[in-house]
Amino acid sequence: MRVGFIGSGRIGGNLARLLVAGGHDVVLSANHPDGPKRLALELGQRAAAMSPLDAIAASDVVVIAVWWEGFPDIARDYGAALAGKIVIDPSNPLSERDGKIVPLAIPDGLTSPQYQLRRLGGDVRLVRTFGDRLAPDLLADGQRGQNGGERSEMRYWSDDPSAAEIVRPLIRDAGFTPIDGGALADSTNAGE
Numbered sequence: 001m002r003v004g005f006i007g008s009g010r011i012g013g014n015l016a017r018l019l020v021a022g023g024h025d026v027v028l029s030a031n032h033p034d035g036p037k038r039l040a041l042e043l044g045q046r047a048a049a050m051s052p053l054d055a056i057a058a059s060d061v062v063v064i065a066v067w068w069e070g071f072p073d074i075a076r077d078y079g080a081a082l083a084g085k086i087v088i089d090p091s092n093p094l095s096e097r098d099g100k101i102v103p104l105a106i107p108d109g110l111t112s113p114q115y116q117l118r119r120l121g122g123d124v125r126l127v128r129t130f131g132d133r134l135a136p137d138l139l140a141d142g143q144r145g146q147n148g149g150e151r152s153e154m155r156y157w158s159d160d161p162s163a164a165e166i167v168r169p170l171i172r173d174a175g176f177t178p179i180d181g182g183a184l185a186d187s188t189n190a191g192e
Contacts, residue, residue, distance in 0.1 A: 001025070001060050001061065001166075001170075002024070002025045002026070002045050002058060002059050002060050002061075002168065003016075003019055003023050003024055003025070003026050003027070003059055003062070003063060003170065004026070004027040004028075004029065004055040004056055004058060004059030004061070004062040004063070005026060005027065005028050005029060005030075005036075005055065005062070005063045005065055006029055006030065006052050006055065006056075006062065006063070006064050006065065006066060006074060006078070007029075007030055007063075007064065007065035007066040007070075008028045008029070008030050008035070008036045008039050009030070009035065009036050009065065009133050010135035011065045011068075011090050011130065011138065012028075012030075012063060012065025013035075013135075014135050014136075014138050014139040014142075015065065015130055015138065015174065016028060016039060016043065017043065017091070017139060018138075018139065018142040018143070018146070018173075018174040018175055019170065019173065019174055020043045020044075020046045020047060020101060021143070021147040021175075021177070022146060022172075022173030022174055023173060024046070024078050024169075024170070024173060025046045025047070025048075026043065026046065026047045026048075027047075027048050027049075027050055027054075027055040027058050027059050028040050028047060028048070028049045028050070028055065028070050029049065029050055029052040029054070029055040030154075031052075033049060033051075035170060036049035036050075036051040042088070043180070045139060052077070052078055052152035053078060053081055054055055054081060056078060056081045056085065057081065057102075057103070059085075060086070060149065060166075061085075061086045061087075061088060061166065061167065061170065062085050062086070062087050062088070063087075063088040063090065063130075064087055064088070064089055064090075064091070064116075064147065065090060065091075065097065066091070067091070067094075067096075068091040068092060068093050068094060068095065068104060068112070068116075069095055071116050071119045071120065072119055073173070074119075075119045075120050075121065079120060082121070082123075082124050083121060083123035083124065084123055084124075084125070085124060085125065086125045086127065086160075086163045086166055086167065087120065087124050087125065087126050087127070088127050088129060088130060088167060088170075089112075089113050089116050089117075089126055089128045089129075089131070090127075090128075090129065090130035090131035090165045091112065091116060091131060092112060092131050093105070093106050093115075094119070100127060109118065110183055111129070111185055111186075111187040112187060112189075113126055113128035113157060113184045114184045114185060114187075115123055116128075117159075117184065122188050125158075125160045125162075126158060126159070126160070126184065127156055127157070127160070127163050127164055127167045128156065128158070128184065128187050129154060129155065129156035129157070129167065129171060129178075130154065130174075131154060132154070134186070140175045141175065141176070142175035142176060143175060144175065145174075145175030145177075146174055146175035146179055147175075148173075151167065151176055151177045152175075152176055152177070152180065153176065153177050153179045154171045154174075154176035154177065154178055155178075155179045155180075155181040155188075156171060156178060156179070156180065156181060157181040157182055157183060157184050157186055157187040158183070158184065159183050159184050164180070
Protein backbone atom coordinates (compact mmCIF):
# COMPACT_ATOMS: atom_id res chain seq x y z
CA MET A 1 0.00 0.00 0.00
CA ARG A 2 1.17 3.56 -0.58
CA VAL A 3 0.84 5.79 2.47
CA GLY A 4 1.14 9.54 2.21
CA PHE A 5 2.29 11.75 5.07
CA ILE A 6 1.54 15.38 5.73
CA GLY A 7 4.18 16.01 8.35
CA SER A 8 7.30 13.90 8.69
CA GLY A 9 8.57 14.95 12.12
CA ARG A 10 8.64 12.86 15.25
CA ILE A 11 5.45 10.79 14.93
CA GLY A 12 5.20 10.95 11.13
CA GLY A 13 8.86 10.11 10.60
CA ASN A 14 8.84 7.15 12.96
CA LEU A 15 5.59 5.80 11.57
CA ALA A 16 7.02 6.12 8.04
CA ARG A 17 10.09 4.14 9.18
CA LEU A 18 7.85 1.38 10.56
CA LEU A 19 5.65 1.21 7.47
CA VAL A 20 8.64 0.99 5.12
CA ALA A 21 10.08 -1.80 7.30
CA GLY A 22 6.64 -3.44 7.09
CA GLY A 23 6.74 -3.49 3.28
CA HIS A 24 4.82 -0.35 2.33
CA ASP A 25 5.73 2.62 0.17
CA VAL A 26 5.56 6.08 1.73
CA VAL A 27 5.19 9.53 0.22
CA LEU A 28 6.47 12.23 2.53
CA SER A 29 5.49 15.88 2.60
CA ALA A 30 5.51 18.89 4.90
CA ASN A 31 5.41 22.66 4.74
CA HIS A 32 9.20 22.66 4.66
CA PRO A 33 10.37 20.13 2.04
CA ASP A 34 13.89 19.61 3.43
CA GLY A 35 12.74 17.25 6.20
CA PRO A 36 10.77 14.94 3.89
CA LYS A 37 13.65 14.88 1.39
CA ARG A 38 16.16 13.86 4.08
CA LEU A 39 13.84 11.18 5.43
CA ALA A 40 13.14 9.83 1.93
CA LEU A 41 16.89 9.48 1.36
CA GLU A 42 17.23 7.65 4.68
CA LEU A 43 14.37 5.25 3.87
CA GLY A 44 15.52 4.42 0.34
CA GLN A 45 13.58 3.20 -2.67
CA ARG A 46 10.27 2.71 -0.86
CA ALA A 47 10.09 6.43 -0.01
CA ALA A 48 9.60 9.62 -1.99
CA ALA A 49 9.23 13.29 -1.09
CA MET A 50 6.56 15.36 -2.81
CA SER A 51 4.37 18.38 -2.21
CA PRO A 52 1.42 17.72 0.13
CA LEU A 53 -1.08 17.87 -2.74
CA ASP A 54 0.95 15.41 -4.81
CA ALA A 55 1.40 13.13 -1.80
CA ILE A 56 -2.37 13.07 -1.21
CA ALA A 57 -3.07 12.31 -4.87
CA ALA A 58 -0.44 9.53 -5.00
CA SER A 59 -1.53 7.73 -1.82
CA ASP A 60 -4.09 5.12 -0.81
CA VAL A 61 -4.10 6.34 2.80
CA VAL A 62 -2.94 9.70 4.19
CA VAL A 63 -1.47 10.25 7.67
CA ILE A 64 -1.87 13.78 8.99
CA ALA A 65 1.04 13.93 11.42
CA VAL A 66 0.93 17.56 12.52
CA TRP A 67 0.21 19.28 15.82
CA TRP A 68 -3.48 19.19 16.75
CA GLU A 69 -3.77 22.94 16.18
CA GLY A 70 -2.48 22.52 12.62
CA PHE A 71 -5.63 20.80 11.34
CA PRO A 72 -7.45 24.04 10.36
CA ASP A 73 -4.56 24.89 8.02
CA ILE A 74 -4.58 21.36 6.60
CA ALA A 75 -8.34 21.63 6.03
CA ARG A 76 -7.99 25.02 4.37
CA ASP A 77 -5.08 24.04 2.12
CA TYR A 78 -5.88 20.40 1.32
CA GLY A 79 -9.49 19.75 2.34
CA ALA A 80 -10.77 19.34 -1.21
CA ALA A 81 -7.96 16.90 -2.07
CA LEU A 82 -8.64 14.86 1.09
CA ALA A 83 -12.36 14.40 0.32
CA GLY A 84 -13.07 10.68 0.02
CA LYS A 85 -9.58 9.71 1.24
CA ILE A 86 -8.83 7.43 4.17
CA VAL A 87 -7.04 9.61 6.69
CA ILE A 88 -5.15 8.43 9.77
CA ASP A 89 -5.20 10.91 12.64
CA PRO A 90 -2.55 10.33 15.33
CA SER A 91 -3.00 13.82 16.80
CA ASN A 92 -3.78 14.64 20.41
CA PRO A 93 -5.23 17.86 21.80
CA LEU A 94 -1.83 19.09 22.95
CA SER A 95 0.28 22.11 22.17
CA GLU A 96 3.71 23.38 23.08
CA ARG A 97 3.95 26.59 25.09
CA ASP A 98 7.27 27.90 26.40
CA GLY A 99 8.87 24.51 25.85
CA LYS A 100 6.18 22.62 27.77
CA ILE A 101 3.43 20.36 26.47
CA VAL A 102 0.01 21.63 27.51
CA PRO A 103 -3.43 20.05 26.99
CA LEU A 104 -6.02 21.86 24.89
CA ALA A 105 -9.75 21.95 25.47
CA ILE A 106 -11.85 20.19 22.83
CA PRO A 107 -14.92 22.29 22.01
CA ASP A 108 -18.52 21.17 21.90
CA GLY A 109 -18.12 18.02 24.03
CA LEU A 110 -16.54 16.12 21.15
CA THR A 111 -13.65 13.69 21.21
CA SER A 112 -10.45 14.77 19.50
CA PRO A 113 -11.04 12.80 16.26
CA GLN A 114 -14.66 13.93 16.07
CA TYR A 115 -13.45 17.52 16.24
CA GLN A 116 -10.70 16.91 13.68
CA LEU A 117 -13.20 15.26 11.33
CA ARG A 118 -15.44 18.31 11.68
CA ARG A 119 -12.46 20.48 10.72
CA LEU A 120 -11.48 18.33 7.74
CA GLY A 121 -15.01 17.78 6.43
CA GLY A 122 -17.42 14.87 6.54
CA ASP A 123 -16.16 13.36 3.28
CA VAL A 124 -12.88 12.35 4.91
CA ARG A 125 -12.80 8.68 6.01
CA LEU A 126 -11.07 9.21 9.35
CA VAL A 127 -9.37 6.55 11.47
CA ARG A 128 -7.75 7.63 14.71
CA THR A 129 -4.69 5.54 15.63
CA PHE A 130 -0.94 5.72 16.34
CA GLY A 131 -1.43 8.58 18.82
CA ASP A 132 -1.25 6.72 22.11
CA ARG A 133 2.50 6.94 22.80
CA LEU A 134 5.47 9.23 22.41
CA ALA A 135 7.39 9.08 19.13
CA PRO A 136 10.43 7.16 20.49
CA ASP A 137 8.12 4.59 22.11
CA LEU A 138 6.12 4.24 18.87
CA LEU A 139 9.31 3.35 17.00
CA ALA A 140 10.71 1.05 19.70
CA ASP A 141 7.43 -0.79 20.27
CA GLY A 142 6.80 -1.20 16.53
CA GLN A 143 10.33 -2.44 15.83
CA ARG A 144 10.08 -4.95 18.69
CA GLY A 145 6.87 -6.34 17.18
CA GLN A 146 8.32 -6.39 13.67
CA ASN A 147 11.38 -8.26 14.90
CA GLY A 148 9.43 -11.10 16.49
CA GLY A 149 9.20 -9.67 20.01
CA GLU A 150 6.06 -9.01 21.99
CA ARG A 151 3.58 -6.90 20.07
CA SER A 152 2.01 -3.94 21.80
CA GLU A 153 -1.68 -3.26 21.31
CA MET A 154 -2.61 -0.33 19.08
CA ARG A 155 -6.19 0.87 19.35
CA TYR A 156 -8.04 2.43 16.46
CA TRP A 157 -11.38 4.23 16.26
CA SER A 158 -13.51 5.04 13.23
CA ASP A 159 -17.07 5.69 12.12
CA ASP A 160 -16.18 4.10 8.74
CA PRO A 161 -15.81 0.29 9.05
CA SER A 162 -14.40 -0.12 5.54
CA ALA A 163 -11.72 2.53 6.22
CA ALA A 164 -10.82 0.77 9.47
CA GLU A 165 -10.57 -2.52 7.55
CA ILE A 166 -7.92 -0.97 5.29
CA VAL A 167 -5.98 0.58 8.19
CA ARG A 168 -5.86 -2.59 10.33
CA PRO A 169 -3.16 -4.28 8.17
CA LEU A 170 -1.06 -1.11 8.37
CA ILE A 171 -1.19 -1.32 12.17
CA ARG A 172 -0.11 -4.99 11.99
CA ASP A 173 2.65 -4.28 9.48
CA ALA A 174 3.93 -1.45 11.71
CA GLY A 175 4.52 -4.08 14.41
CA PHE A 176 1.40 -3.78 16.56
CA THR A 177 -1.71 -5.79 17.36
CA PRO A 178 -4.74 -3.78 16.17
CA ILE A 179 -7.55 -3.42 18.73
CA ASP A 180 -10.92 -2.02 17.69
CA GLY A 181 -11.76 0.82 20.09
CA GLY A 182 -15.14 1.53 18.51
CA ALA A 183 -16.49 4.72 17.00
CA LEU A 184 -14.83 8.15 17.02
CA ALA A 185 -17.11 9.07 19.92
CA ASP A 186 -15.45 6.30 21.96
CA SER A 187 -11.91 7.55 21.35
CA THR A 188 -9.60 8.46 24.17
CA ASN A 189 -6.64 10.79 23.99
CA ALA A 190 -3.07 9.92 24.94
CA GLY A 191 -2.59 10.11 28.67
CA GLU A 192 -6.23 9.42 29.53
